[in-house]
Amino acid sequence: MALKQLQSSVSYRRCFKRTAFIFVLAAVCLIVSGASYHHAKVKTAISAALTSLSTKPDMPSNSPFTEETRNVSYSNELQLLAGNHSDSVQQILKKLFTAGQKRKPDKHFMEEQAFVQFQRKKTLRQACRRHPYVMQREQSSGQFFVMEKSQILYCSVPKTGCTNWKRVFMVLEGDRPNTENISGNDAHFSNNFKQLSHRRLLRDIRKYDAYTKFLQVRHPFVRLISAYRNKISGETPLVNQGEEFGQMAEYIVRKYRRGAGIEDYNLSTLHVTWAEWIRYLTDPTERRDFNAHWREVYKLCLPCRINYDFIGNLETVGSDSGFMLDHLGLADLHFPSSRAAYLHDSEKRGEALFDQYFGNVSREDIQRLYDIYKVDFELFGFEKPWQLY
Incomplete structure (x- = not known):
């Protein structure tokens, strides 16, 4: 029956x-x-x-x-x-x-990924209703970029693969023939994207209602690890990171390292420990207006105020980027994952990084960090850290 x-x-x-x-x-x-x-x-x-x-x-x-x-x-x-x-x-x-498209999108793949997008948007809407103050938020950062030829509005979240997406968008806009020879600096500073002012964002964004609105996220704690390693730790010499990050690293060492000597402040050799980084992030006396590289995504991109068409996740960037590009009729353009080894099997790498860095962090500090990024966890469907169960 x-x-x-x-x-x-x-x-x-x-x-x-x-x-x-x-x-x-x-x-x-x-x-x-x-x-x-x-x-x-x-x-x-x-x-x-x-x-x-x-x-x-x-x-x-x-x-x-x-x-x-x-x-x-x-x-x-x-x-x-x-x-x-x-x-x-x-x-x-x-x-x-789509004229000239050499490869037709796989129907099963497209249907499967459309369902993934449906679930992500549903999770986002439900979480927005649980956090009404986020729905009222208007202030944002200058992370919004408009690609007028390809009609895409992109909120660029640092440490979520944004450099590679900017490479793709430079090709779509006709600035470069391919993604192969676009350096990280060129992707960020030599593009011709229009950047929206954060002061008039919600007003100006109405002009682009018909554009494809796109956002990519990452597990909040793994993003913190990436920001630490790339911008703060000294693993990449701080003398090459710009004045802002050098000053911040020096400030963290000065505040949290006992008995620090003058040699600890040499930017060529300065190293901020993971424990010092955690203390800085969870210190209740510090301002929560973080640098964009570790600021909460809901503060950067206003996901409860802007109706995004696509929500990508760095842990599943292969399928997410394929779906978005296929949907835009660009099936022969591929996300340049070969440039970064971490994009291959990113989910397993994220788990390994989490265990490596958070294995010795106290439950209390993990709880404090989770409380800071709780809204991002809920908006984008990330599991609560197992240490908190």
Whole structure:
């Protein structure tokens, strides 16, 4: 009986999908054939067809599909066919029929990844409701970049693979032919991206409502490790890190290291220990307005105020980047993961780093750190550290 119900529901859904898709193709054909319809009328026709795709039909009363399952399915179909309703006719055509695309996206992969995105956005919305003060937040940092040719709005979170994404965006914008010879400095300082002012962010961002809005995150504690190793520890000589990080490292040593001598402040040899770094982060007397490299993502990117189309995760950057680029009709452009060894099997590497650095951190300090980054943990679906259970 259950099998018959399932077959009936599937048949019903397929019939609906065929009918709705015919409307889309018919509207597209009107444009492609050069029919003399007014542009607004054609756009209305496509919008109506897309609406029919996104609207749930009246399913049989004995359907085994849950309400949420139907929502997921039609959300995915809409994403795969044409993006969102705010897209222009040209954008819809581009997503339906990408000219010159050598490799067609794998349908199963796209459906699977669309579901991943659905779950991430659902987790984000639920967490935003649990933290209403985050939903009211307006102040942000200058981390928003606009790529006008490719129509992408990107919130760049340091230590989440942002350098590689900027390489990709430089190619999309026509600044470079490929990602191979773009240095880290060029990616950050020689791009032609428009940077939005944090003071007028929520007002200015409305101009880009039809753009693809993108954010990539990382496990908060692993991001802290990366920031420590790259900017503070001295593993990369602080004399090469810029004045801000050198001064901060010197300040940490001066405040938390007993008996520090003058030799401890030589930027060529200065090393901040992991224990000193943890003390600085968890010190209640320190300001919580952290440097962007370890500032909370919800403060950098306002995820409860801005409706992101894609939420990437560095731990799954291979599949996430493939899905985003395929969705944009750029299936032959690849995320330059070969440049950084940590991007290969990143999840296992993150676990190893966590054990290495947090293995000897007290439960109390882990709790203090978690309390600082708790909102990020919840917004982006990261598991609470096992030491706190």
